Amino acid sequence: MTWWVLLVLVPLFPVSSSEHNGIRVMTFNIWQSGANVENGQQKIAKHILMINPDIVALQEVYANVTRNLTMMLGHPWVAVERNHSDYPDTAILTRHVVIPATNLSTSGGVGVKIMLRTGYTVGFWSLHLDYSSYGPYAANNKLVDRIEQIMAGENLGRGPQINEILNEMLLKKWLAAVDDVPIFVAGDFNGPSHLDWTERTKKIHGDWVVRWPATKELEEQGFVDTYREIYPNVVSDPGITWSTVNKLNPEWNYTIPEPQDRIDFLFYKGPVVPYQILTYSGCEKPQRIPFHHANDYPSDHFAVFADYTFI
Numbered sequence: 001m002t003w004w005v006l007l008v009l010v011p012l013f014p015v016s017s018s019e020h021n022g023i024r025v026m027t028f029n030i031w032q033s034g035a036n037v038e039n040g041q042q043k044i045a046k047h048i049l050m051i052n053p054d055i056v057a058l059q060e061v062y063a064n065v066t067r068n069l070t071m072m073l074g075h076p077w078v079a080v081e082r083n084h085s086d087y088p089d090t091a092i093l094t095r096h097v098v099i100p101a102t103n104l105s106t107s108g109g110v111g112v113k114i115m116l117r118t119g120y121t122v123g124f125w126s127l128h129l130d131y132s133s134y135g136p137y138a139a140n141n142k143l144v145d146r147i148e149q150i151m152a153g154e155n156l157g158r159g160p161q162i163n164e165i166l167n168e169m170l171l172k173k174w175l176a177a178v179d180d181v182p183i184f185v186a187g188d189f190n191g192p193s194h195l196d197w198t199e200r201t202k203k204i205h206g207d208w209v210v211r212w213p214a215t216k217e218l219e220e221q222g223f224v225d226t227y228r229e230i231y232p233n234v235v236s237d238p239g240i241t242w243s244t245v246n247k248l249n250p251e252w253n254y255t256i257p258e259p260q261d262r263i264d265f266l267f268y269k270g271p272v273v274p275y276q277i278l279t280y281s282g283c284e285k286p287q288r289i290p291f292h293h294a295n296d297y298p299s300d301h302f303a304v305f306a307d308y309t310f311i
């Protein structure tokens with residue numbers, strides 16, 4: 001794959017509504033910045049151009065990688081990164097205009113305001129919450145017999161991180177202006193949704209119903225989980241985003257199945273209405289670990305993208 005090939009790609013989903021009164025947003029965990037597949041960075045850029053979003057939330061962004069990505073994406077793409085020089089981890093890419101001095105960084109993400117070329121302004125966060133003490137592992141562990149044992153993991157990293165972001169937003173009055181300027185919170189939460197782990201589905205979740213705090217806190221602040229709004233039936237539409245390649249559990253030497261779950265989200269609040277959301281892993285079926293090196297799709301997560309209309 002050479003860079004000029006990218007220039008002649010036709011978007012796979014060309015009917016992005018951003019020409020008119022809409023916006024397409026995407027969340028994309030890029031699996032250690034593409035390091036696990038051949039020509040990973042080129043493939044990341046290629047798949048972003050296929051989807052042709054207005055704004056992308058990235059996770060697992062290594063230092064100096066957005067410079068390569070924006071170069072491959074071409075004019076007018078720009079990047080905003082979390083303010084961490086060794087490992088930004090979260091970044092936001094857009095082909096619109098980043099409003100100067102609106103960027104905010106926290107331990108779990110980065111946020112910025114972006115003005116679309118159509119004149120609409122949005123607030124946008126890319127999140128990557130703590131991966132340690134992964135909740136679904138605890139829930140599927142037969143030695144765990146109290147809900148407190150599962151919640152202990154959430155209260156370590158992910159819970160405090162989501163509160164830090166919400167406090168930052170409140171502090172900066174983003175939420176106070178949300179009736180006029182919508183806010184998107186996109187990212188890899190390293191945890192499922194409380195909307196998915198219900199009485200109806202507990203048989204596939206180690207018999208647990210779990211009020212996962214990150215999604216619950218966002219809901220309590222009035223944010224809507226776009227996927228579950230469009231697909232309310234969690235049984236027929238699980239919306240799995242983890243994983244494209246991780247089918248067997250590494251902590252058990254790949255001898256038992258890896259729990260498959262929906263852990264990458266597009267939340268929104270404010271004057272937009274979603275009308276389409278899709279999970280995405282390219283056109284060729286990704287080969288599972290350890291057969292993944294030649295995959296055309298460079299990530300271990302499905303990407304998610306959605307279209308909204310401004311109202």
Ligand SMILES: *[C@@H]1O[C@H](CO)[C@@H](O)[C@H](O)[C@H]1NC(C)=O
Pocket residue numbers: 063064085086
């Ligand atoms: C990123 O690039 C800068 C400037 O080229 C360089 O000084 C820095 O060491 C790089 N950081 C990493 C982690 O590679």
Ligand SMILES: *[C@@H]1O[C@H](CO)[C@@H](O)[C@H](O)[C@H]1NC(C)=O
Pocket residue numbers: 062063064065068
């Ligand atoms: C950027 O791309 C160049 C060319 O492919 C590559 O050599 C370099 O390692 C990349 N930079 C980073 C930080 O990955």
Ligand SMILES: *[C@@H]1O[C@H](CO)[C@@H](O)[C@H](O)[C@H]1NC(C)=O
Pocket residue numbers: 082083103104105
């Ligand atoms: C905002 O971006 C500027 C320029 O990239 C950077 O110097 C600053 O540290 C960022 N601030 C935060 C809070 O991330």
Ligand SMILES: *[C@@H]1O[C@H](CO)[C@@H](O)[C@H](O)[C@H]1NC(C)=O
Pocket residue numbers: 083084085104105106
């Ligand atoms: C990043 O920005 C946050 C929020 O403004 C600040 O608290 C933190 O010290 C900054 N970190 C670095 C490494 O600049």
Ligand SMILES: *[C@@H]1O[C@H](CO)[C@@H](O)[C@H](O)[C@H]1NC(C)=O
Pocket residue numbers: 251252253
């Ligand atoms: C995984 O394999 C290693 C090395 O063979 C072994 O020491 C370890 O106990 C195994 N772990 C599990 C969970 O089976």
